[in-house]
Amino acid sequence: MTTQIVIHAGFHKTGTTSVQSMLRENATVLETHLRVFLKEAFEDLTTSARAFSIEPREKTLRQVAEAANAFFGTLDRTDPRPILMSSEDLSGHMPGRHGLECYDSAGLVMRCLSEAAAHHFGRNLDLVFYFSTRDREPWLRSTWWQNLRSTRLTQDFQTYSAQFDDARGLEDILTEVAEDVGLARVTSHRLEDAETLPLGPLSPLLALFDLPDLDLSSLQLLPPENVQPNVGIDEVFLALNRSALPEKDVQDAKRTIRKMARSLQV
Template sequence: MTRVVIHAGFHKTGTTSVQSTLRANRALLAPHLRVYLKADFEALTDATRAYCAAPDSDEALSAVGRYAMRFFRRIARDDPRPVLMSCEDLSGHLPGRRRHPGYHAAPQIMSVIAENARHRFGEALDLVFFFSTRDSDTWLRSTWWQNLRSTRLTDDLDRYATRPEVATDLMQTVSAVAEAVAPARVVSEPLDLSRDRPEGPLTPLLDLVALDPEIRAALTMLPPVNAQPVAGLDEVFVALNRSALSEENLREAKKALRRIANEQGQ
């Protein structure tokens, strides 16, 4: 039996912290767990985001299946170690990014990935999809901040909240994925719960792969990554995005302010 756990989202729910910790502990985990992060299947995430942007394209959906199978073919079927994939881009684009819609395409994407996993591993497959979630208000503010820092978004939070592409119900998406991938299991846990568990938001994934307690105890845990600074930079970034600064100068200004805020937070 091959246990495959796919951590496919969502953005801004502790995923970067999870992946940073997995990356930092890869050598320790290797004898017990096969870890795959975005760099290991980037062609697949390119395809999932392309399909998210063009959900009516049969060609884009076929590409998701093609690259999923190419990835799964690299995974030995006779290796007893569980498989853990983690990348939020498997669910599509961050909602609000360049006006791309939310996770409307996630159920179809996961269905195609599940179909190809079954084709590769057959009856020996034990497939689980995991989604980290967050309460809607906090998640909306966090996606707003991420888009503020990464793009030239000029909306304040109130205006951003009215944009239809960010009106995403995470638990509704989880339910739709569960229906689409059955009989594979779908598990979810809110960040507010997982962050207080022994290994933080990585904990539910370690539970799903049944990692040995001694190995878990030896993990090097990292502090949260990519969290929003508490220095009130959001309104400053709105003003910067609305300014006449060139793209290069805007990037440098944001970078400098984030560095100062992080140093102050430490």
Template sequence: MTRVVVHAGFHKTGTSTVQHALAQNRDALAPHLRIHLREDFDPLTASARSWSVTRSDKHFAAIGRNALRFFRSIGREDTRPVLMSSEDLCGHMPGRNGIAAYDAAPDILRVIADNARHWFGPALDLVIYFSTRAPDPWLRSTWWQNLRSTRLTKDLDPYADDLPRAADLSAVVDAVRAAVTAQVVTAPLEDSAARPEGPLAPLLDLTDVPADVRAALGIPPPVNAQPDLGMAEVLLALNRSGLDDEALSDAKRTIRRLAVKRSNLSPHA
């Protein structure tokens, strides 16, 4: 059997920290695990994001085509588990591009699962894994991320009022479980963050990485976290300003550099 673990989300649940840890420890984990991050299947995540916005037949077909192309690049004789990690396998983050929920996720993951099964056949042991988070901190964190990355002009409360279904991550998991023939596993960030390997720990469990290997891993601090420096108010004011897009992006980069310097945040944040 070939175990394939698809870490498909959710946004703002420690996914960047997990991916940074996997990249940092790729060589140490290589004897035990085949790691594939977003850059390894970028056409697939691009088509998933596109379809979550357009719902066009063209973009939906691209999901299946790019999934199969990726799986065909994976050797079937290798006995090591396969781990894919990208929150964009659920489509775009809610709160931008007119997306109010993870409605696209079940169909995207069904197509990915179908193509994994087409390639690996009956030898496939497929697991869909989601890191989750309580609604209020998840909404605050996605609001912060969208302030940084888009021209969002809403305060937190009206933003949260627009996204009640998006914040109900357990309902999304249930919908995926109903749509996909695979084991679906979840772990709350509130629990995994306290483990020695942080939010990477549940994935190491699912891929049976030996204890001695786990103990020797270099686990980075959290990345892409919101600094407690009053930046949200500054970003909100900038988004509401008359700056053109280029000037706005430059201003945000400058503020981010200052925040990293003051708070010793990871430069990947």
């Protein structure tokens, strides 16, 4: 029996939160056809992948390999259902944090995952690495917004984006991953191309599986999540980050403003 595994390992700000929310929402329907594992099922693995991204050393890579082997070791080789893993943190920290300009550690992390999966399942393995991507400018703007709301980032978008002028693009990272994972396949889909699909960004991911008995029309489509509100609050957040206000006051203010912004969009 061949076990199919699809690892949705990134990238941040490409619809991954929406995908994972729909996987949770439709868990009861999907569990008959698919074994779905989200971040909470392999926290040690995502933690070690993030650590390696900011400290790429032999020791931290070994910790990734150990966590990968530990996770795959828990999977039942006799279960005929294919496996789906989804967490953008498998690619490391999001660029714009910890001085990172791109996912330079992703290839070696995926190699660890590939080797651990092959060790557990042997030759009876069909492994696919799937990455959702996005056009460069909207992706950078979205990472800027995420960092703006979650940290004390003080750069405006123009200054922020300029630091990525010489950084490798997402397609370059995909090429490197493909070189690192051996016989495993690497595939991707642009967020912009998924917007009109029946299940949005979840559609190209489920299309990788052969699930003839799954009625896709029975799955619940959810609205996009974690999207920047288009009401001008980015300038407010930038001013808060640049202020001398204590961290707790800044975070409290951001939560209140985001709640107000959501109410305007209902």
